[in-house]
Amino acid sequence: MALFSQKNLRRYGKPFVFALFLIPAVWLIYNWVQAYAGAPHDLGFNPQETSNRFTGDWALRILLLSLALTPLSLLTGSPRWILFRRMTGLFAFFYVCLHITSYIWLDMQFDWSELWTDVVKRIYITVGFTALLCLLPLAITSTAGWVRRLGAKRWQKLHKLVYAVGVLAVIHFIMMRKGFQFEPLIYGAVLAGLMVFRLPMVKSWLRRRTQQKPINAGV
Amino acid sequence: MLIKHRENWHASENEVTSEQHYLNRRHFIRSATGGVLAATALGVSQTVFARENRTLQPLTYSKTAYNPGEDLTPEDAITSYNNFYEFGLDKSNPSENAWRLEPKPWSVKVSGMVDAPGDYAFEDLIDMKALEERIYRLRCVEGWSMVVPWIGVPLASVLKKLGPQSGAKYVAFETLADRDQMPGIRYPVLDWPYVEGLTLPEAMNELAFIAVGLYGKEIPNQNGAPLRLVVPWKYGFKSIKSIVSIKLTDRKPATSWNKSASNEYGFYSNVNPEVDHPRWSQARERRIGEFSRRKTLMFNGYGEQVAHLYTGLDLEKNF
Numbered sequence: 405m406a407l408f409s410q411k412n413l414r415r416y417g418k419p420f421v422f423a424l425f426l427i428p429a430v431w432l433i434y435n436w437v438q439a440y441a442g443a444p445h446d447l448g449f450n451p452q453e454t455s456n457r458f459t460g461d462w463a464l465r466i467l468l469l470s471l472a473l474t475p476l477s478l479l480t481g482s483p484r485w486i487l488f489r490r491m492t493g494l495f496a497f498f499y500v501c502l503h504i505t506s507y508i509w510l511d512m513q514f515d516w517s518e519l520w521t522d523v524v525k526r527i528y529i530t531v532g533f534t535a536l537l538c539l540l541p542l543a544i545t546s547t548a549g550w551v552r553r554l555g556a557k558r559w560q561k562l563h564k565l566v567y568a569v570g571v572l573a574v575i576h577f578i579m580m581r582k583g584f585q586f587e588p589l590i591y592g593a594v595l596a597g598l599m600v601f602r603l604p605m606v607k608s609w610l611r612r613r614t615q616q617k618p619i620n621a622g623v
Numbered sequence: 624m625l626i627k628h629r630e631n632w633h634a635s636e637n638e639v640t641s642e643q644h645y646l647n648r649r650h651f652i653r654s655a656t657g658g659v660l661a662a663t664a665l666g667v668s669q670t671v672f673a674r675e676n677r678t679l680q681p682l683t684y685s686k687t688a689y690n691p692g693e694d695l696t697p698e699d700a701i702t703s704y705n706n707f708y709e710f711g712l713d714k715s716n717p718s719e720n721a722w723r724l725e726p727k728p729w730s731v732k733v734s735g736m737v738d739a740p741g742d743y744a745f746e747d748l749i750d751m752k753a754l755e756e757r758i759y760r761l762r763c764v765e766g767w768s769m770v771v772p773w774i775g776v777p778l779a780s781v782l783k784k785l786g787p788q789s790g791a792k793y794v795a796f797e798t799l800a801d802r803d804q805m806p807g808i809r810y811p812v813l814d815w816p817y818v819e820g821l822t823l824p825e826a827m828n829e830l831a832f833i834a835v836g837l838y839g840k841e842i843p844n845q846n847g848a849p850l851r852l853v854v855p856w857k858y859g860f861k862s863i864k865s866i867v868s869i870k871l872t873d874r875k876p877a878t879s880w881n882k883s884a885s886n887e888y889g890f891y892s893n894v895n896p897e898v899d900h901p902r903w904s905q906a907r908e909r910r911i912g913e914f915s916r917r918k919t920l921m922f923n924g925y926g927e928q929v930a931h932l933y934t935g936l937d938l939e940k941n942f
Contacts, residue, residue: 448704448714448715449700449703449704449714449911449912450704450714450767450909450911452909453765453767513915513916518904518906518907521904522904525899525901525904526901526902526903526904527901528902579902580902581712582812582883582884583708583812583813583883583884584810584811584812584813584883585712585810585812586810587712
């Protein structure tokens with residue numbers, strides 16, 4: 405286990421995971437550069453639509469991944485997963501930002517009045533916008549300084565908002581699709597599965613099983 | 624005079640890989656790569672040939688004045704960016720999966736309030752000597768649009784042949800729903816088979832068209848082979864594909880999207896920039912291939928030909 409020691413994970417694991425999370429964004433930007441240059445690209449015949457979906461998919465996947473790290477540490481009895489929690493959460497936020505950029509710039513072309521109409525009138529966009537509003541304070545208070553300023557207890561309480569973000573994001577996805585489709589429901593099922601680990605009884609049972617102390621925030 | 628001083632790290636001649644081995648290595652790599660490439664090519668060709676197993680025959684047709692005078696959407700965009708949920712939910716799924724569809728032979732069941740009901744072979748329903756090309760705008764409810772050169776016959780000519788009875792008010796169409804040919808049918812996305820309909824006056828309008836071709840050839844499977852409806856003043860989903868049933872009735876047919884979400888998809892589904900869809904603003908549209916969006920026209924720009932069909936009808940309610 406020395407290979408995966410806290411020190412090694414901090415020194416090599418984090419940059420590695422960081423690079424991994426960047427791959428979808430690099431792919432997207434590379435393909436837009438290609439498209440802009442009139443060169444072959446993989447964005448299809450409606451690149452704006454592709455971008456919206458691609459960034460939304462990755463935002464949701466990484467968000468769910470960030471929610472999976474605490475259960476993983478409980479299941480494996482190792483706190484090491486938590487080392488990556490903040491980075492994962494911030495990457496989810498990063499892809500949400502790309503998602504919104506794609507929507508406002510590529511899709512709506514900065515038509516602010518129509519954008520506002522969309523937010524107010526189209527429920528799935530209202531839901532998505534609410535998710536963004538919930539995610540914003542979490543991203544802002546992600547620094548060690550903010551943990552100190554708020555105090556671990558209050559900080560943790562605030563960051564429970566991430567559950568609301570998860571639920572809203574899945575609803576946003578389900579509503580976006582036409583007809584009865586499985587794909588968004590799969591994300592919903594994963595989210596529900598991850599929420600089971602938040603039930604106090606499941607949590608304490610796992611802790612007893614792995615003899616693990618409660619995991620502190622901001623590791 | 625050249626004095627050769629041999630450093631201790633210099634390899635001697637006999638330590639060097641022999642030319643034969645060196646060439647062998649190249650040969651080995653070449654053959655190994657060749658093998659992999661051949662296997663890949665075989666795999667790829669199997670899928671590609673399977674997909675391409677139907678050669679689309681060129682059609683004989685007359686040109687018409689139905690032409691908005693706009694740039695045509697490229698053929699590869701029209702044939703690979705499709706909504707045809709029977710073949711999958713992604714835009715690319717229909718062109719990937721539609722090779723499974725067997726459009727020949729094809730028959731259409733004609734029923735309801737007609738003088739000549741029965742099962743019609745494709746050849747008896749469509750007069751292939753009367754084919755004409757009509758270039759229409761196509762507007763999808765999702766907010767994108769195309770300009771498509773269809774080939775076919777007016778729907779009215781087909782209906783007249785069938786002889787609608789005086790009490791008939793609506794025409795209902797059904798798409799094929801065959802699990803073996805259409806992988807999307809396995810999922811309950813919609814209540815299969817897909818159903819669409821028009822009022823009889825709409826169906827008899829000069830613009831309503833049955834397409835059997837596209838870009839000078841037979842229509843590809845993913846675009847609704849062997850025959851599909853084209854209703855250019857309505858959103859794309861009204862233009863039902865791969866038709867297997869035509870039924871004339873005196874009652875408004877329950878259409879698939881209307882059943883799925885009645886607050887989103889009405890029976891009429893006319894292109895109307897004034898009436899928003901709950902998920903997509905209809906004020907603008909993106910022509911496939913263009914970066915910016917343009918304003919959507921009332922009835923997709925066909926108001927002159929169709930607006931009279933809706934006099935006295937509240938289009939906000941009857942969307």
